[in-house]
Amino acid sequence: MNTVLTELIRQSIRAHGPVSFAWFMQQALYHPEHGYYSSGRCAIGRKGDYFTNVSVGPLFGEFLAAQFAEMWERLGSVEDFIIIEQGAHDGQFARDVLESVQKRAPEFFAALRYRIVEPFPILQDRQSRTLEGFRDKVEWRDSLQPFLGVHFSNELLDAMPVRLISGNMEKLVDLEDDKFVFVERPLSQGAAASKLPRDRDAFNQAALDWIDDVAAKLQRGYVVAIDYGRLEDEFQGNVQVRAQHRNLDSPFEQIGHADITMPVEWSTIIERAQANGLRVAGFTDQHHFLTGIISTWPDLLQARSWNSSVSSRRVQLAAADRKTKRALQTLLHPEMLGRAFQVLALEKNIAEPAEGGQLLQPKPHSTGKESDGRSWATQPIHGIGCPSGAKRVDREAPRLAGFKFAH
Numbered sequence: 001m002n003t004v005l006t007e008l009i010r011q012s013i014r015a016h017g018p019v020s021f022a023w024f025m026q027q028a029l030y031h032p033e034h035g036y037y038s039s040g041r042c043a044i045g046r047k048g049d050y051f052t053n054v055s056v057g058p059l060f061g062e063f064l065a066a067q068f069a070e071m072w073e074r075l076g077s078v079e080d081f082i083i084i085e086q087g088a089h090d091g092q093f094a095r096d097v098l099e100s101v102q103k104r105a106p107e108f109f110a111a112l113r114y115r116i117v118e119p120f121p122i123l124q125d126r127q128s129r130t131l132e133g134f135r136d137k138v139e140w141r142d143s144l145q146p147f148l149g150v151h152f153s154n155e156l157l158d159a160m161p162v163r164l165i166s167g168n169m170e171k172l173v174d175l176e177d178d179k180f181v182f183v184e185r186p187l188s189q190g191a192a193a194s195k196l197p198r199d200r201d202a203f204n205q206a207a208l209d210w211i212d213d214v215a216a217k218l219q220r221g222y223v224v225a226i227d228y229g230r231l232e233d234e235f236q237g238n239v240q241v242r243a244q245h246r247n248l249d250s251p252f253e254q255i256g257h258a259d260i261t262m263p264v265e266w267s268t269i270i271e272r273a274q275a276n277g278l279r280v281a282g283f284t285d286q287h288h289f290l291t292g293i294i295s296t297w298p299d300l301l302q303a304r305s306w307n308s309s310v311s312s313r314r315v316q317l318a319a320a321d322r323k324t325k326r327a328l329q330t331l332l333h334p335e336m337l338g339r340a341f342q343v344l345a346l347e348k349n350i351a352e353p354a355e356g357g358q359l360l361q362p363k364p365h366s367t368g369k370e371s372d373g374r375s376w377a378t379q380p381i382h383g384i385g386c387p388s389g390a391k392r393v394d395r396e397a398p399r400l401a402g403f404k405f406a407h
């Protein structure tokens with residue numbers, strides 16, 4: 001237990017009364033000196049507190065690199081494509097992506113820059129050490145700037161502070177002597193309460209502010225957010241607390257030494273994204289997303305196998321080294337990360353719906369005949385991979401590889 005941090009939180013409650021869970025979570029994870037993430041104490045992977053897709057191995061980054069390359073092509077193989085990552089931890093995902101792109105797609109590599117949005121200096125240092133070999137490719141910012149390309153995050157949203165609201169009541173954090181306890185209070189009837197969305201168990205204002213910001217800064221391109229959560233009708237907002245691969249019973253245990261997360265309620269994010277002019281390019285679980293990528297580029301696995309001359313996918317898998325197979329199983333298996341994680345892709349200024357259900361789509365290499373450099377695209381489509389009610393890309397739009405098996 002971080003006694004300094006715990007005492008700081010206690011002092012604040014003693015001075016001002018009960019605090020929202022969002023404020024408590026903000027201190028536990030992001031207090032500038034003592035927070036679990038901001039202090040650099042967070043540890044991911046076998047020797048840390050929990051696993052993520054990234055800590056499973058380089059395969060995840062290699063799959064995403066292929067998806068980013070397709071997005072780059074959809075944007076007309078532009079020369080100033082930026083991959084933005086937020087929540088980059090120690091920079092491992094960035095390195096996996098850059099190594100893969102450098103090896104497999106040199107033209108894309110030449111065109112791209114990798115920008116990490118990282119507010120914490122200690123994590124920036126770690127990232128720059130991991131990315132030593134890509135000094136000329138990587139840049140850091142402490143906030144989002146306008147960009148063309150793709151914004152990527154893995155488990156960023158579940159780490160954002162949430163208020164615990166159910167119906168008209170909110171759970172606040174209070175003290176009984178020195179012990180932290182939850183107390184319930186009716187929501188105040190002020191303007192803040194009227195802005196709250198429908199009855200949900202958690203209210204993630206930070207995630208809504210984040211999507212507002214991303215939508216405003218994205219000039220043209222995509223947003224890919226991977227996280228664990230559910231759509232509104234299945235949503236159960238249970239705070240999860242983890243340390244050394246164990247679930248703790250309460251967020252008041254090991255404050256500043258444990259990770260605290262809340263499953264993402266995707267519907268709210270999607271609605272807000274659409275209100276900001278983004279369109280849903282796809283939404284599916286990780287199993288289907290990665291299967292779509294593998295089936296589009298089977299050589300991603302073939303190149304990792306001992307015998308790269310084998311051609312059938314089953315044989316490729318059998319030949320892939322044991323580590324790769326284990327990683328693949330962890331990422332894909334529905335009982336492991338395959339179903340627990342979902343992938344949301346949003347897009348902006350990729351293809352504009354026009355009259356008659358067709359798309360006015362920017363073409364990679366315009367013939368110059370069209371006055372605005374665009375042409376009509378009329379590919380067939382299948383309208384799956386979207387929450388009901390969400391406005392997705394026009395029904396004629398070609399799908400990204402990751403969403404071809406979306407359901």
Ligand SMILES: C[S@@+](CC[C@H](N)C(=O)[O-])C[C@H]1O[C@@H](n2cnc3c(N)ncnc32)[C@H](O)[C@@H]1O
Pocket residue numbers: 037038044052053054055086087088089117118119153154155156159160
């Ligand atoms: C659960 S970790 C995921 C790390 C990494 N993406 C992975 O999958 O292994 C969440 C990360 O998001 C970071 N984070 C939270 N809010 C952030 C923000 N507003 N900007 C940048 N990073 C943020 C935290 O510092 C932490 O490194």
